[in-house]
Amino acid sequence: MAAKVDLTLDCADAGLLAVFWKTALGYTDEPPPAPFATREEWLAQFDLPADDSADGGAWLCDPDGAGPRLSLLEVPEPKTAKNRLHLDIRVPGHGGPDERWRRITAESERLVRAGGAVLEVFDGHHIVMVDPEGNEFCVAAGPP
Template sequence: MGAQGEVLVGEERVLRRWTMTLDCADPALLAEFWGTALGYVEPGPPKGWASWQEWLVDQDVPEDEWNDGAALSDPAGVLPAISLLKVPEARAGKNRLHLDLQVSGGRDQPVELRERRIREEAGRLIEAGASVVEEFRIRGALDHIWMADPEGNDFCVV
Protein backbone atom coordinates (compact mmCIF):
# COMPACT_ATOMS: atom_id res chain seq x y z
CA MET A 1 0.00 0.00 0.00
CA GLY A 2 1.33 3.43 -0.91
CA ALA A 3 0.18 6.80 0.38
CA GLN A 4 -3.42 7.06 1.61
CA GLY A 5 -5.74 6.38 -1.30
CA GLU A 6 -3.10 4.73 -3.48
CA VAL A 7 -2.44 1.07 -4.23
CA LEU A 8 0.90 -0.15 -5.55
CA VAL A 9 0.55 -2.25 -8.71
CA GLY A 10 4.03 -3.45 -9.57
CA GLU A 11 6.07 -0.25 -9.54
CA GLU A 12 3.10 1.92 -10.57
CA ARG A 13 0.84 3.87 -8.22
CA VAL A 14 -2.87 3.68 -8.99
CA LEU A 15 -5.13 6.34 -7.52
CA ARG A 16 -7.99 4.94 -5.44
CA ARG A 17 -9.19 8.09 -3.67
CA TRP A 18 -12.25 9.79 -5.13
CA THR A 19 -14.96 12.29 -4.25
CA MET A 20 -18.64 12.00 -5.08
CA THR A 21 -20.02 15.31 -6.37
CA LEU A 22 -23.70 16.18 -6.16
CA ASP A 23 -25.15 19.07 -8.19
CA CYS A 24 -27.80 20.96 -6.23
CA ALA A 25 -29.62 24.26 -5.75
CA ASP A 26 -28.64 24.79 -2.09
CA PRO A 27 -25.29 23.25 -1.09
CA ALA A 28 -25.60 24.28 2.59
CA LEU A 29 -29.04 22.64 2.90
CA LEU A 30 -27.91 19.39 1.33
CA ALA A 31 -24.63 19.38 3.26
CA GLU A 32 -26.63 19.55 6.47
CA PHE A 33 -28.96 16.74 5.33
CA TRP A 34 -26.26 14.39 4.00
CA GLY A 35 -24.03 15.11 7.00
CA THR A 36 -26.88 13.91 9.21
CA ALA A 37 -27.73 10.96 6.95
CA LEU A 38 -24.17 9.65 6.65
CA GLY A 39 -22.56 10.88 9.85
CA TYR A 40 -20.19 13.03 7.78
CA VAL A 41 -18.71 16.35 8.89
CA GLU A 42 -17.62 19.57 7.23
CA PRO A 43 -13.85 19.40 6.78
CA GLY A 44 -11.84 22.08 8.51
CA PRO A 45 -10.51 25.09 6.60
CA PRO A 46 -7.20 24.87 4.75
CA LYS A 47 -4.06 25.07 6.87
CA GLY A 48 -3.29 28.66 7.79
CA TRP A 49 -6.90 29.84 8.08
CA ALA A 50 -9.02 29.77 11.24
CA SER A 51 -12.34 29.38 9.38
CA TRP A 52 -13.81 28.86 5.92
CA GLN A 53 -15.17 32.41 6.06
CA GLU A 54 -11.65 33.73 6.67
CA TRP A 55 -10.40 31.69 3.70
CA LEU A 56 -13.22 32.93 1.43
CA VAL A 57 -12.48 36.56 2.35
CA ASP A 58 -8.74 36.03 1.80
CA GLN A 59 -9.39 34.47 -1.61
CA ASP A 60 -11.60 37.43 -2.64
CA VAL A 61 -14.66 35.21 -3.14
CA PRO A 62 -17.71 37.51 -3.35
CA GLU A 63 -20.06 36.98 -0.39
CA ASP A 64 -22.96 36.11 -2.71
CA GLU A 65 -20.93 33.07 -3.89
CA TRP A 66 -20.16 31.66 -0.43
CA ASN A 67 -22.94 29.06 -0.76
CA ASP A 68 -21.89 27.95 -4.25
CA GLY A 69 -20.35 24.81 -2.81
CA ALA A 70 -20.00 22.70 0.30
CA ALA A 71 -17.98 19.67 1.29
CA LEU A 72 -18.40 16.74 3.63
CA SER A 73 -15.94 14.13 4.78
CA ASP A 74 -16.01 10.87 6.65
CA PRO A 75 -14.75 11.68 10.18
CA ALA A 76 -12.60 8.53 10.09
CA GLY A 77 -11.06 9.60 6.77
CA VAL A 78 -11.80 6.22 5.19
CA LEU A 79 -14.90 6.65 3.03
CA PRO A 80 -15.14 8.94 -0.02
CA ALA A 81 -15.66 12.66 0.47
CA ILE A 82 -18.74 14.43 -0.88
CA SER A 83 -18.70 17.71 -2.77
CA LEU A 84 -21.94 19.67 -3.25
CA LEU A 85 -21.96 22.19 -6.09
CA LYS A 86 -24.59 24.82 -6.82
CA VAL A 87 -25.99 24.61 -10.35
CA PRO A 88 -28.69 26.80 -11.93
CA GLU A 89 -30.76 24.01 -13.48
CA ALA A 90 -33.08 21.65 -11.61
CA ARG A 91 -32.69 17.89 -11.71
CA ALA A 92 -34.17 16.44 -14.89
CA GLY A 93 -35.55 12.91 -14.63
CA LYS A 94 -34.55 10.04 -12.38
CA ASN A 95 -31.09 9.93 -10.82
CA ARG A 96 -28.67 7.74 -12.78
CA LEU A 97 -26.79 7.09 -9.54
CA HIS A 98 -28.14 6.88 -6.01
CA LEU A 99 -26.97 5.79 -2.58
CA ASP A 100 -28.31 2.74 -0.76
CA LEU A 101 -28.01 3.35 2.98
CA GLN A 102 -27.61 -0.19 4.28
CA VAL A 103 -28.94 -0.24 7.83
CA SER A 104 -30.89 -3.51 8.06
CA GLY A 105 -27.94 -5.84 8.59
CA GLY A 106 -28.67 -7.80 5.42
CA ARG A 107 -31.32 -10.11 4.08
CA ASP A 108 -30.16 -12.92 6.35
CA GLN A 109 -31.42 -10.99 9.40
CA PRO A 110 -34.87 -11.70 10.88
CA VAL A 111 -37.61 -9.88 8.95
CA GLU A 112 -38.86 -8.01 12.04
CA LEU A 113 -35.36 -6.75 12.86
CA ARG A 114 -34.74 -5.62 9.26
CA GLU A 115 -38.06 -3.77 9.13
CA ARG A 116 -37.49 -2.06 12.49
CA ARG A 117 -34.02 -0.86 11.46
CA ILE A 118 -35.20 0.38 8.06
CA ARG A 119 -38.21 2.21 9.53
CA GLU A 120 -36.14 3.80 12.34
CA GLU A 121 -33.58 5.12 9.85
CA ALA A 122 -36.27 6.33 7.46
CA GLY A 123 -37.96 8.15 10.36
CA ARG A 124 -34.68 9.81 11.37
CA LEU A 125 -34.12 10.97 7.78
CA ILE A 126 -37.69 12.27 7.44
CA GLU A 127 -37.02 14.44 10.51
CA ALA A 128 -33.88 15.71 8.72
CA GLY A 129 -35.89 16.71 5.63
CA ALA A 130 -36.23 13.58 3.47
CA SER A 131 -39.47 12.21 2.09
CA VAL A 132 -40.69 8.71 1.27
CA VAL A 133 -41.23 7.98 -2.41
CA GLU A 134 -42.23 4.31 -2.18
CA GLU A 135 -41.87 1.22 0.00
CA PHE A 136 -40.81 -2.07 -1.58
CA ARG A 137 -41.84 -5.45 -0.20
CA ILE A 138 -40.73 -8.98 -1.00
CA ARG A 139 -43.18 -11.72 -0.02
CA GLY A 140 -45.03 -9.23 2.16
CA ALA A 141 -41.95 -8.13 4.13
CA LEU A 142 -40.42 -4.65 3.87
CA ASP A 143 -37.27 -4.86 1.74
CA HIS A 144 -36.32 -1.20 1.31
CA ILE A 145 -37.70 2.33 1.20
CA TRP A 146 -37.06 4.60 -1.77
CA MET A 147 -36.63 8.14 -0.43
CA ALA A 148 -35.74 11.63 -1.66
CA ASP A 149 -33.47 14.20 -0.01
CA PRO A 150 -34.72 17.81 0.49
CA GLU A 151 -34.04 18.61 -3.21
CA GLY A 152 -35.61 15.42 -4.55
CA ASN A 153 -32.45 13.37 -5.13
CA ASP A 154 -33.21 9.66 -4.82
CA PHE A 155 -31.69 7.27 -2.30
CA CYS A 156 -32.81 4.05 -0.63
CA VAL A 157 -32.82 2.84 2.95
CA VAL A 158 -32.08 -0.88 2.76
Protein backbone atom coordinates (compact mmCIF):
# COMPACT_ATOMS: atom_id res chain seq x y z
CA MET A 1 0.00 0.00 0.00
CA ALA A 2 1.34 3.42 -0.94
CA ALA A 3 1.94 6.04 1.75
CA LYS A 4 -0.45 8.98 1.97
CA VAL A 5 1.12 12.42 1.47
CA ASP A 6 0.33 15.62 3.38
CA LEU A 7 1.91 18.93 2.36
CA THR A 8 3.18 21.43 4.92
CA LEU A 9 4.03 25.00 4.00
CA ASP A 10 5.98 27.22 6.40
CA CYS A 11 4.69 30.77 6.34
CA ALA A 12 4.51 34.14 8.07
CA ASP A 13 0.70 34.47 8.07
CA ALA A 14 -1.26 31.19 8.08
CA GLY A 15 -4.63 32.95 7.95
CA LEU A 16 -3.72 34.93 4.82
CA LEU A 17 -2.38 31.86 3.03
CA ALA A 18 -5.34 29.73 4.13
CA VAL A 19 -7.73 32.11 2.39
CA PHE A 20 -5.62 32.07 -0.78
CA TRP A 21 -5.11 28.28 -0.92
CA LYS A 22 -8.78 27.54 -0.14
CA THR A 23 -9.65 29.76 -3.12
CA ALA A 24 -6.95 28.23 -5.33
CA LEU A 25 -7.68 24.58 -4.55
CA GLY A 26 -11.33 24.57 -3.52
CA TYR A 27 -10.22 23.22 -0.13
CA THR A 28 -11.99 23.74 3.20
CA ASP A 29 -10.83 24.05 6.79
CA GLU A 30 -10.02 20.59 8.11
CA PRO A 31 -11.80 19.75 11.36
CA PRO A 32 -9.66 18.70 14.33
CA PRO A 33 -8.92 14.98 14.60
CA ALA A 34 -11.56 12.94 16.43
CA PRO A 35 -12.36 12.90 19.29
CA PHE A 36 -11.19 16.51 19.77
CA ALA A 37 -13.66 19.37 19.41
CA THR A 38 -11.02 22.04 18.70
CA ARG A 39 -7.44 22.31 17.43
CA GLU A 40 -6.50 23.72 20.85
CA GLU A 41 -7.69 20.49 22.53
CA TRP A 42 -5.77 18.42 20.00
CA LEU A 43 -2.55 20.44 20.46
CA ALA A 44 -2.86 20.25 24.27
CA GLN A 45 -2.04 16.53 24.15
CA PHE A 46 1.49 17.34 22.92
CA ASP A 47 4.32 18.75 25.03
CA LEU A 48 4.63 21.95 22.99
CA PRO A 49 6.25 25.24 24.02
CA ALA A 50 3.87 27.62 25.81
CA ASP A 51 3.87 30.04 22.86
CA ASP A 52 2.64 27.37 20.39
CA SER A 53 -1.07 27.60 19.62
CA ALA A 54 -3.58 26.72 16.94
CA ASP A 55 -3.50 30.41 16.00
CA GLY A 56 -0.11 29.79 14.36
CA GLY A 57 -1.42 27.37 11.79
CA ALA A 58 -4.18 26.43 9.41
CA TRP A 59 -5.16 22.95 8.27
CA LEU A 60 -6.93 22.53 4.94
CA CYS A 61 -8.40 19.52 3.19
CA ASP A 62 -9.98 18.50 -0.08
CA PRO A 63 -13.72 18.21 0.67
CA ASP A 64 -13.87 15.18 -1.66
CA GLY A 65 -10.94 13.50 0.11
CA ALA A 66 -8.95 13.05 -3.11
CA GLY A 67 -6.17 15.63 -2.68
CA PRO A 68 -3.50 15.82 0.01
CA ARG A 69 -4.07 17.70 3.25
CA LEU A 70 -2.35 21.10 3.38
CA SER A 71 -0.93 22.42 6.65
CA LEU A 72 0.17 26.05 6.88
CA LEU A 73 2.46 26.62 9.85
CA GLU A 74 3.81 29.98 10.96
CA VAL A 75 7.57 30.14 11.48
CA PRO A 76 9.73 33.09 12.54
CA GLU A 77 12.25 32.91 9.70
CA PRO A 78 11.40 34.40 6.28
CA LYS A 79 11.39 32.59 2.95
CA THR A 80 14.89 32.94 1.54
CA ALA A 81 15.06 30.99 -1.73
CA LYS A 82 13.06 29.37 -4.51
CA ASN A 83 10.90 26.46 -3.37
CA ARG A 84 12.49 23.07 -4.02
CA LEU A 85 8.99 21.58 -4.16
CA HIS A 86 5.97 23.36 -5.60
CA LEU A 87 2.34 22.67 -6.38
CA ASP A 88 0.92 22.38 -9.88
CA ILE A 89 -2.71 23.41 -10.12
CA ARG A 90 -4.20 21.42 -13.00
CA VAL A 91 -7.24 22.75 -14.83
CA PRO A 92 -9.35 20.24 -16.80
CA GLY A 93 -7.48 19.27 -19.96
CA HIS A 94 -10.24 18.54 -22.49
CA GLY A 95 -10.49 20.41 -25.79
CA GLY A 96 -7.83 21.57 -28.19
CA PRO A 97 -4.67 23.50 -27.31
CA ASP A 98 -6.35 26.91 -27.62
CA GLU A 99 -9.22 25.88 -25.32
CA ARG A 100 -6.82 24.43 -22.73
CA TRP A 101 -4.71 27.60 -22.82
CA ARG A 102 -7.82 29.78 -22.34
CA ARG A 103 -8.67 27.77 -19.21
CA ILE A 104 -5.09 28.05 -17.90
CA THR A 105 -5.03 31.83 -18.38
CA ALA A 106 -8.52 32.24 -16.87
CA GLU A 107 -7.42 30.28 -13.78
CA SER A 108 -4.26 32.37 -13.52
CA GLU A 109 -6.31 35.58 -13.69
CA ARG A 110 -8.66 34.24 -10.98
CA LEU A 111 -5.68 33.50 -8.73
CA VAL A 112 -4.21 36.97 -9.31
CA ARG A 113 -7.51 38.44 -8.09
CA ALA A 114 -7.21 36.16 -5.02
CA GLY A 115 -3.77 37.60 -4.16
CA GLY A 116 -1.33 35.62 -6.30
CA ALA A 117 1.04 37.02 -8.91
CA VAL A 118 2.37 35.81 -12.25
CA LEU A 119 6.13 35.22 -12.47
CA GLU A 120 6.49 33.76 -15.95
CA VAL A 121 4.25 32.66 -18.80
CA PHE A 122 5.17 29.70 -21.00
CA ASP A 123 2.71 30.39 -23.83
CA GLY A 124 0.44 27.49 -24.57
CA HIS A 125 1.83 25.30 -21.79
CA HIS A 126 1.84 26.67 -18.20
CA ILE A 127 2.08 29.78 -16.03
CA VAL A 128 4.45 30.11 -13.07
CA MET A 129 2.87 32.04 -10.19
CA VAL A 130 3.43 32.88 -6.52
CA ASP A 131 1.03 32.96 -3.59
CA PRO A 132 0.78 36.09 -1.36
CA GLU A 133 4.01 35.10 0.49
CA GLY A 134 6.03 34.32 -2.63
CA ASN A 135 5.69 30.52 -2.71
CA GLU A 136 5.93 29.32 -6.30
CA PHE A 137 3.31 27.17 -8.02
CA CYS A 138 2.26 26.49 -11.61
CA VAL A 139 -1.07 26.53 -13.41
CA ALA A 140 -1.25 23.99 -16.24
CA ALA A 141 -3.67 21.71 -18.06
CA GLY A 142 -4.51 18.43 -16.43
CA PRO A 143 -6.02 15.23 -17.73
CA PRO A 144 -9.48 15.47 -19.29
